[in-house]
Amino acid sequence: MASPNQQGDSPSPSSSTSVDWRRRILIPTILAGVAGGGVGLVSKHRKVYGLANISATYATNFAIVTGCYCGAREFVTATRKTGPDDLLNSAIAGFGTGAILGHLQGGQFGAYRYSVIFAVVGTAVDFAALKLRPKLHDFSESMFDKSSSLKLPEWSPIQVLDEEALAAKRAREEKLYGQRKALNKEES
Structure with a gap:
Protein backbone atom coordinates (compact mmCIF):
# COMPACT_ATOMS: atom_id res chain seq x y z
CA MET A 1 0.00 0.00 0.00
CA ALA A 2 1.41 3.35 -1.02
CA SER A 3 1.77 6.18 1.46
CA PRO A 4 -0.23 9.40 1.00
CA ASN A 5 2.94 11.26 0.02
CA GLN A 6 3.52 8.97 -2.96
CA GLN A 7 -0.06 9.33 -4.17
CA GLY A 8 -0.01 13.12 -3.92
CA ASP A 9 -2.84 13.32 -1.37
CA SER A 10 -0.86 15.45 1.07
CA PRO A 11 2.38 17.39 0.69
CA SER A 12 5.55 16.05 2.22
CA PRO A 13 6.87 17.83 5.31
CA SER A 14 10.02 18.93 3.49
CA SER A 15 8.09 20.61 0.66
CA SER A 16 5.83 22.33 3.19
CA THR A 17 8.87 23.60 5.08
CA SER A 18 10.40 24.75 1.80
CA VAL A 19 7.31 26.79 0.94
CA ASP A 20 7.16 28.27 4.45
CA TRP A 21 10.85 29.18 4.24
CA ARG A 22 10.27 31.02 0.98
CA ARG A 23 7.23 32.80 2.36
CA ARG A 24 8.82 33.86 5.66
CA ILE A 25 12.45 34.57 4.67
CA LEU A 26 13.00 34.87 0.93
CA ILE A 27 9.98 36.99 -0.02
CA PRO A 28 10.49 39.61 2.76
CA THR A 29 14.19 39.80 1.87
CA ILE A 30 13.44 40.44 -1.79
CA LEU A 31 10.75 42.99 -0.92
CA ALA A 32 13.18 44.76 1.43
CA GLY A 33 15.76 44.89 -1.37
CA VAL A 34 13.21 46.47 -3.69
CA ALA A 35 12.20 48.95 -0.97
CA GLY A 36 15.87 49.76 -0.35
CA GLY A 37 16.34 50.45 -4.04
CA GLY A 38 13.36 52.79 -3.90
CA VAL A 39 14.81 54.60 -0.90
CA GLY A 40 18.05 54.96 -2.84
CA LEU A 41 16.13 56.60 -5.69
CA VAL A 42 14.97 59.43 -3.41
CA SER A 43 18.09 59.60 -1.23
CA LYS A 44 19.84 62.93 -0.84
CA HIS A 45 23.15 61.14 -1.50
CA ARG A 46 22.22 60.11 -5.06
CA LYS A 47 23.88 63.20 -6.58
CA VAL A 48 27.16 62.62 -4.77
CA TYR A 49 27.54 58.84 -5.18
CA GLY A 50 25.45 58.32 -8.29
CA LEU A 51 21.94 56.97 -8.55
CA ALA A 52 22.90 53.39 -9.41
CA ASN A 53 25.50 53.10 -6.65
CA ILE A 54 23.35 54.52 -3.88
CA SER A 55 20.28 52.51 -4.93
CA ALA A 56 22.31 49.30 -5.02
CA THR A 57 23.85 50.10 -1.64
CA TYR A 58 20.49 50.74 0.01
CA ALA A 59 18.94 47.67 -1.63
CA THR A 60 21.80 45.46 -0.47
CA ASN A 61 21.75 46.79 3.08
CA PHE A 62 17.97 46.47 3.42
CA ALA A 63 18.09 42.93 2.05
CA ILE A 64 20.96 41.89 4.36
CA VAL A 65 19.26 43.28 7.46
CA THR A 66 15.89 41.73 6.56
CA GLY A 67 17.44 38.38 5.65
CA CYS A 68 19.35 38.26 8.96
CA TYR A 69 16.27 39.24 10.94
CA CYS A 70 13.95 36.76 9.20
CA GLY A 71 16.51 33.97 9.52
CA ALA A 72 16.99 34.71 13.21
CA ARG A 73 13.21 34.78 13.70
CA GLU A 74 12.90 31.34 12.07
CA PHE A 75 15.77 30.04 14.22
CA VAL A 76 14.11 31.34 17.39
CA THR A 77 10.76 29.88 16.28
CA ALA A 78 12.33 26.45 15.71
CA THR A 79 14.29 26.62 18.96
CA ARG A 80 11.33 27.68 21.09
CA LYS A 81 9.01 25.28 19.18
CA THR A 82 6.31 27.91 18.85
CA GLY A 83 4.27 29.02 15.90
CA PRO A 84 5.41 31.64 13.42
CA ASP A 85 2.83 34.10 14.76
CA ASP A 86 4.44 34.43 18.20
CA LEU A 87 5.61 38.03 18.60
CA LEU A 88 8.10 37.11 21.32
CA ASN A 89 10.07 35.32 18.59
CA SER A 90 10.17 38.59 16.67
CA ALA A 91 11.42 40.54 19.69
CA ILE A 92 14.15 38.00 20.49
CA ALA A 93 15.25 37.78 16.85
CA GLY A 94 15.30 41.57 16.54
CA PHE A 95 17.32 41.93 19.70
CA GLY A 96 19.87 39.31 18.60
CA THR A 97 20.14 40.52 15.02
CA GLY A 98 20.46 44.13 16.15
CA ALA A 99 23.15 43.21 18.64
CA ILE A 100 25.24 41.37 16.04
CA LEU A 101 24.84 43.87 13.20
CA GLY A 102 25.09 46.85 15.58
CA HIS A 103 28.34 45.52 17.05
CA LEU A 104 29.77 45.21 13.54
CA GLN A 105 28.66 48.75 12.73
CA GLY A 106 29.34 50.70 15.92
CA GLY A 107 30.97 48.61 18.62
CA GLN A 108 29.41 47.94 22.00
CA PHE A 109 27.30 51.11 22.04
CA GLY A 110 26.04 50.30 18.53
CA ALA A 111 25.09 46.82 19.68
CA TYR A 112 22.88 48.21 22.46
CA ARG A 113 21.30 50.83 20.25
CA TYR A 114 20.67 48.56 17.25
CA SER A 115 19.36 45.68 19.36
CA VAL A 116 16.62 47.87 20.81
CA ILE A 117 15.80 49.41 17.42
CA PHE A 118 15.65 46.04 15.63
CA ALA A 119 13.55 44.47 18.40
CA VAL A 120 11.00 47.30 18.33
CA VAL A 121 10.85 47.72 14.55
CA GLY A 122 10.86 43.98 13.79
CA THR A 123 8.12 43.26 16.29
CA ALA A 124 6.05 46.20 15.04
CA VAL A 125 6.36 45.06 11.41
CA ASP A 126 5.43 41.48 12.33
CA PHE A 127 2.47 42.72 14.38
CA ALA A 128 1.25 44.86 11.47
CA ALA A 129 1.70 41.92 9.09
CA LEU A 130 -0.36 39.68 11.39
CA LYS A 131 -3.16 42.26 11.50
CA LEU A 132 -3.09 42.93 7.74
CA ARG A 133 -2.86 39.29 6.59
CA PRO A 134 -6.63 38.53 6.84
CA LYS A 135 -7.50 41.78 5.08
CA LEU A 136 -5.03 41.06 2.27
CA HIS A 137 -6.39 37.53 1.96
CA ASP A 138 -9.95 38.85 1.66
CA PHE A 139 -8.80 41.42 -0.90
CA SER A 140 -7.01 38.80 -3.00
CA GLU A 141 -10.08 36.55 -2.89
CA SER A 142 -12.22 39.42 -4.13
CA MET A 143 -9.78 40.14 -6.98
CA PHE A 144 -9.28 36.57 -8.25
CA ASP A 145 -11.74 33.80 -9.05
CA LYS A 146 -11.26 30.08 -8.41
CA SER A 147 -9.13 29.57 -11.54
CA SER A 148 -6.64 32.23 -10.31
CA SER A 149 -7.55 34.60 -13.11
CA LEU A 150 -8.39 38.22 -12.50
CA LYS A 151 -12.05 38.76 -11.67
Whole structure:
Protein backbone atom coordinates (compact mmCIF):
# COMPACT_ATOMS: atom_id res chain seq x y z
CA MET A 1 0.00 0.00 0.00
CA ALA A 2 1.41 3.35 -1.02
CA SER A 3 1.77 6.18 1.46
CA PRO A 4 -0.23 9.40 1.00
CA ASN A 5 2.94 11.26 0.02
CA GLN A 6 3.52 8.97 -2.96
CA GLN A 7 -0.06 9.33 -4.17
CA GLY A 8 -0.01 13.12 -3.92
CA ASP A 9 -2.84 13.32 -1.37
CA SER A 10 -0.86 15.45 1.07
CA PRO A 11 2.38 17.39 0.69
CA SER A 12 5.55 16.05 2.22
CA PRO A 13 6.87 17.83 5.31
CA SER A 14 10.02 18.93 3.49
CA SER A 15 8.09 20.61 0.66
CA SER A 16 5.83 22.33 3.19
CA THR A 17 8.87 23.60 5.08
CA SER A 18 10.40 24.75 1.80
CA VAL A 19 7.31 26.79 0.94
CA ASP A 20 7.16 28.27 4.45
CA TRP A 21 10.85 29.18 4.24
CA ARG A 22 10.27 31.02 0.98
CA ARG A 23 7.23 32.80 2.36
CA ARG A 24 8.82 33.86 5.66
CA ILE A 25 12.45 34.57 4.67
CA LEU A 26 13.00 34.87 0.93
CA ILE A 27 9.98 36.99 -0.02
CA PRO A 28 10.49 39.61 2.76
CA THR A 29 14.19 39.80 1.87
CA ILE A 30 13.44 40.44 -1.79
CA LEU A 31 10.75 42.99 -0.92
CA ALA A 32 13.18 44.76 1.43
CA GLY A 33 15.76 44.89 -1.37
CA VAL A 34 13.21 46.47 -3.69
CA ALA A 35 12.20 48.95 -0.97
CA GLY A 36 15.87 49.76 -0.35
CA GLY A 37 16.34 50.45 -4.04
CA GLY A 38 13.36 52.79 -3.90
CA VAL A 39 14.81 54.60 -0.90
CA GLY A 40 18.05 54.96 -2.84
CA LEU A 41 16.13 56.60 -5.69
CA VAL A 42 14.97 59.43 -3.41
CA SER A 43 18.09 59.60 -1.23
CA LYS A 44 19.84 62.93 -0.84
CA HIS A 45 23.15 61.14 -1.50
CA ARG A 46 22.22 60.11 -5.06
CA LYS A 47 23.88 63.20 -6.58
CA VAL A 48 27.16 62.62 -4.77
CA TYR A 49 27.54 58.84 -5.18
CA GLY A 50 25.45 58.32 -8.29
CA LEU A 51 21.94 56.97 -8.55
CA ALA A 52 22.90 53.39 -9.41
CA ASN A 53 25.50 53.10 -6.65
CA ILE A 54 23.35 54.52 -3.88
CA SER A 55 20.28 52.51 -4.93
CA ALA A 56 22.31 49.30 -5.02
CA THR A 57 23.85 50.10 -1.64
CA TYR A 58 20.49 50.74 0.01
CA ALA A 59 18.94 47.67 -1.63
CA THR A 60 21.80 45.46 -0.47
CA ASN A 61 21.75 46.79 3.08
CA PHE A 62 17.97 46.47 3.42
CA ALA A 63 18.09 42.93 2.05
CA ILE A 64 20.96 41.89 4.36
CA VAL A 65 19.26 43.28 7.46
CA THR A 66 15.89 41.73 6.56
CA GLY A 67 17.44 38.38 5.65
CA CYS A 68 19.35 38.26 8.96
CA TYR A 69 16.27 39.24 10.94
CA CYS A 70 13.95 36.76 9.20
CA GLY A 71 16.51 33.97 9.52
CA ALA A 72 16.99 34.71 13.21
CA ARG A 73 13.21 34.78 13.70
CA GLU A 74 12.90 31.34 12.07
CA PHE A 75 15.77 30.04 14.22
CA VAL A 76 14.11 31.34 17.39
CA THR A 77 10.76 29.88 16.28
CA ALA A 78 12.33 26.45 15.71
CA THR A 79 14.29 26.62 18.96
CA ARG A 80 11.33 27.68 21.09
CA LYS A 81 9.01 25.28 19.18
CA THR A 82 6.31 27.91 18.85
CA GLY A 83 4.27 29.02 15.90
CA PRO A 84 5.41 31.64 13.42
CA ASP A 85 2.83 34.10 14.76
CA ASP A 86 4.44 34.43 18.20
CA LEU A 87 5.61 38.03 18.60
CA LEU A 88 8.10 37.11 21.32
CA ASN A 89 10.07 35.32 18.59
CA SER A 90 10.17 38.59 16.67
CA ALA A 91 11.42 40.54 19.69
CA ILE A 92 14.15 38.00 20.49
CA ALA A 93 15.25 37.78 16.85
CA GLY A 94 15.30 41.57 16.54
CA PHE A 95 17.32 41.93 19.70
CA GLY A 96 19.87 39.31 18.60
CA THR A 97 20.14 40.52 15.02
CA GLY A 98 20.46 44.13 16.15
CA ALA A 99 23.15 43.21 18.64
CA ILE A 100 25.24 41.37 16.04
CA LEU A 101 24.84 43.87 13.20
CA GLY A 102 25.09 46.85 15.58
CA HIS A 103 28.34 45.52 17.05
CA LEU A 104 29.77 45.21 13.54
CA GLN A 105 28.66 48.75 12.73
CA GLY A 106 29.34 50.70 15.92
CA GLY A 107 30.97 48.61 18.62
CA GLN A 108 29.41 47.94 22.00
CA PHE A 109 27.30 51.11 22.04
CA GLY A 110 26.04 50.30 18.53
CA ALA A 111 25.09 46.82 19.68
CA TYR A 112 22.88 48.21 22.46
CA ARG A 113 21.30 50.83 20.25
CA TYR A 114 20.67 48.56 17.25
CA SER A 115 19.36 45.68 19.36
CA VAL A 116 16.62 47.87 20.81
CA ILE A 117 15.80 49.41 17.42
CA PHE A 118 15.65 46.04 15.63
CA ALA A 119 13.55 44.47 18.40
CA VAL A 120 11.00 47.30 18.33
CA VAL A 121 10.85 47.72 14.55
CA GLY A 122 10.86 43.98 13.79
CA THR A 123 8.12 43.26 16.29
CA ALA A 124 6.05 46.20 15.04
CA VAL A 125 6.36 45.06 11.41
CA ASP A 126 5.43 41.48 12.33
CA PHE A 127 2.47 42.72 14.38
CA ALA A 128 1.25 44.86 11.47
CA ALA A 129 1.70 41.92 9.09
CA LEU A 130 -0.36 39.68 11.39
CA LYS A 131 -3.16 42.26 11.50
CA LEU A 132 -3.09 42.93 7.74
CA ARG A 133 -2.86 39.29 6.59
CA PRO A 134 -6.63 38.53 6.84
CA LYS A 135 -7.50 41.78 5.08
CA LEU A 136 -5.03 41.06 2.27
CA HIS A 137 -6.39 37.53 1.96
CA ASP A 138 -9.95 38.85 1.66
CA PHE A 139 -8.80 41.42 -0.90
CA SER A 140 -7.01 38.80 -3.00
CA GLU A 141 -10.08 36.55 -2.89
CA SER A 142 -12.22 39.42 -4.13
CA MET A 143 -9.78 40.14 -6.98
CA PHE A 144 -9.28 36.57 -8.25
CA ASP A 145 -11.74 33.80 -9.05
CA LYS A 146 -11.26 30.08 -8.41
CA SER A 147 -9.13 29.57 -11.54
CA SER A 148 -6.64 32.23 -10.31
CA SER A 149 -7.55 34.60 -13.11
CA LEU A 150 -8.39 38.22 -12.50
CA LYS A 151 -12.05 38.76 -11.67
CA LEU A 152 -13.69 41.96 -12.83
CA PRO A 153 -15.87 43.84 -10.32
CA GLU A 154 -19.63 43.74 -10.73
CA TRP A 155 -19.79 47.44 -11.62
CA SER A 156 -17.29 47.06 -14.47
CA PRO A 157 -18.64 47.76 -17.96
CA ILE A 158 -16.46 44.92 -19.24
CA GLN A 159 -18.24 41.58 -18.87
CA VAL A 160 -17.06 38.06 -19.51
CA LEU A 161 -19.85 36.23 -21.33
CA ASP A 162 -20.68 32.55 -21.07
CA GLU A 163 -21.54 30.49 -24.17
CA GLU A 164 -25.26 31.28 -24.06
CA ALA A 165 -24.78 35.04 -23.67
CA LEU A 166 -22.10 34.99 -26.38
CA ALA A 167 -24.48 33.27 -28.81
CA ALA A 168 -27.22 35.82 -28.03
CA LYS A 169 -24.76 38.66 -28.63
CA ARG A 170 -23.73 37.20 -32.00
CA ALA A 171 -27.41 36.89 -33.00
CA ARG A 172 -28.04 40.56 -32.10
CA GLU A 173 -24.95 41.64 -34.04
CA GLU A 174 -26.01 39.64 -37.12
CA LYS A 175 -29.50 41.17 -36.96
CA LEU A 176 -28.06 44.70 -36.70
CA TYR A 177 -25.62 43.96 -39.52
CA GLY A 178 -28.53 42.79 -41.70
CA GLN A 179 -30.54 45.94 -40.90
CA ARG A 180 -27.55 48.15 -41.71
CA LYS A 181 -26.98 46.32 -44.99
CA ALA A 182 -30.65 46.82 -45.93
CA LEU A 183 -30.45 50.57 -45.13
CA ASN A 184 -27.31 50.94 -47.23
CA LYS A 185 -29.05 49.25 -50.22
CA GLU A 186 -32.08 51.57 -49.89
CA GLU A 187 -29.88 54.69 -49.81
CA SER A 188 -27.93 53.70 -52.93
